[in-house]
Amino acid sequence: MLKKSLYTVLVFSRLNTRRFFRDRLAIFFGVLFPLIFLFVFGGISGGNGKNISFRIALLNQSSSAFGRQFDAQLTASHTFKVDKTVTSLSAAKDKMGNSQLDATIILPPGFGDIKAGQSYPSGNAQVVYTQDNASAGQTLTTVLQGEFNQINSKFVRHQEPFAAIAKPLNVKSLTQFDYTFAGLLGFSIIGLGIFGPVNVFPELKKQGILRRLHTTPLKVWQYFVSTMISQAIIGLVSLSIMFAVAITVFHLKVVGNYIEIIPYLILSIIAILGIGLAIGGWAKNERQAAPLANIIVFPMMFLSGTFFPRFLMPHWLQVVSNYLPLTPVIDGVRLLVTEGKHLTDIGPQLGLLGIWLIVIYLIAFRVFRWE
């Protein structure tokens, strides 16, 4: 009897999986769509701050040798992208006004001249920026000051009584992409697990396909388990592609062990799928399913750290979002994948996800309707 029940489950999950890979629209939303997000967000956070550059105009009004040298140095630098077409302050103001430039550096007349009684050149460079670009302007000033400090120390030797010395630890810290990637995996899991069933079930009900199945001895649990299996397979394919892209294109370093990562991903996929099964299984039609799905998915997506890390949120919001079902998914994946933690280290995430899994499926079984 049990063997027959399992045969039912296996056939349903096999045909379900096959069906997914024949459906171009499903493949687009399940596999390609998250990949597009990966490229967009990976592109934004790519380089981890090493590639930060300022678009500036450089107005060199000095005639000193030092001024010319400094001009050349800035132009050659990677940190500054000098717009050579700008030659007047008014043109620079225009371009700063519509955000084509971050700031303007002015080397005033007399900059770099050697004043009487001194043996080295001196002068003040001006950093001009608009109010809206204040943070870029201030950062630029600091960067420029850093450059000057290095130059100054070559001209004037003096002993500094106190200094801060940077001592980098040999420990890998998280880059922004690590957060982005874990969040995007969460996004992908939601897309497949929630929007999949929420779109499919009302359609199956409308056409009476579920109702026809209900005239057979098929049980809800068999239907659910077969959906879990096929979604786990589809999900793993989709996530593997994301891993491959993240590793090859965005230089993601997977510190963790795949033998631990994969089961955790499967658990995550199945837990989140339960939300989709509950909504889609309950809803009689699209008009019930879509709004409910949006009410549940969007807050969860933003609060659980899908698109930006949770540590940027106010404390109280972090406390609340801690307990959402997607949070242990994203946190757990990040801890396993990029922080090299083990399943034994992420007890809180495993526990919370386990509790959600039980709660979600209790609800899903209870509210399921065949028509």
Next chain:
Amino acid sequence: MNQPILKVKGLSKIYDGRAAVDNISFTVQKGEVFGILGPNGAGKTTTLEMIETMRPMDGGSITVNGLDVAKQEDAVKRIIGVQPQAPAFQDKTKLTEIIELFAAAYGEKVDALQLLKDVQLDEKANSFAENLSGGQRQRLSIATALVHKPQVFFMDEPTTGLDPQARRNLWDLVREIRDRGVTVLITTHYMEEAELLCDRVAIMDGGKIIALDTPKKLVRQLLSKGFKKEQDVEQANLEDVFIDLTGKGLRD
């Protein structure tokens, strides 16, 4: 052969305070084709759905081959086959896979191709269900309903919307199924279909059975009341002309 396989006693269903099915009783014998006739809204489909375990009954009892529909839902499902009014199937699924799927729902493995051959769909075995015509979809639906060799087969208005060729083909199919010893319960609002196919018919109106007998006897009863058609009946009608001109061959 008089061996009852389906017994319906005092069956009722209330929708919004109105009796959609009002205290009806009938018995279907093993191996017969039993028709439920009636205009739209007479309660045919509701009756069928209660027998199929799909709707809870508000009164009365039903047994199928001695099994109580209210209490032994699962066992009943295993001996009945169901053909819904408008059969639909998941898209991007081959016909053989659909057969396989329905068989699996009963925990069984079947020869999908043979079952498709039985309903003349073997040539379409590798097509997707969404590419079938109306008549082909009905035939596929019949094949899926027979995967577990049911004892009683329920068909809800199977020929509605089909062209005359497809309808005749379906009638032949129903006779074949009956010849295999399967009891068939069919609803329709085409009288000539009932007359040709059914051993006995129940006529429903307003949730009640208002007549139950063989088609011949029902006609005789009417004639004995002195009924006369206004015109002499021709030896053929327009449908006979249509079939004569276009042939009986299936068009889909």
